[in-house]
Amino acid sequence: MPGRRKDGSAAAASPPELPRGVGFRPVAALVPRLTRPVFRRKSPAGAQIMADWPELVGPALAAVTEPERLSAGTLTIACAGPVAMELQHLAPELIERLNAGLGRVVVERLRFRQRPLAVATPPPRRRAPPGPPPAPVEGVADPALRAALERLAARVYRTPGKT
Secondary structure (H helix, E strand, O other): OOOEOOOOOEOOOOOOOOOOOOOOOOHHHHHHHHHHHHHHHOOHHHHHHHHOHHHHHOHHHHHHEEEEEEEOOEEEEEEOHHHHHHHHHHHHHHHHHHHHHHOOOOOOEEEEEEOOOOOOOOOOOOOOOOOOOOOOOOOOOOHHHHHHHHHHHHHHOOOOOOO
């Protein structure tokens, strides 16, 4: 009886045999097929520029610019209007820095697209919580002045957001 052992218990099913030539393949054989559609849209050099932009151009330029695409040796950079004029003057130096950072000549020309960039706004500053209210004003003999000072202390040391 197939599938039974001599003692009558069920034998574990063996995996089905695969036809010859079908089986495990090295990952390196699959990578080109997977990456080809992605690299059709973005070249590997373009992807490296996008990923390493702050290191390639420096933090000051990276804060006001954003690389958009690299096509046929032309790098399109998005920036605000005033920055575009400055970048045109810095273009030869910027191209040299980019190519030196990439290790080969990839960028030949720069094209600037003026648009407002999404600027990361810093979180609002929190005010320090007020300290404990001072001791009641006991040394003041005039009751009207003492009451005015207590009201003033209550307004100064109130919880933020409450009136």
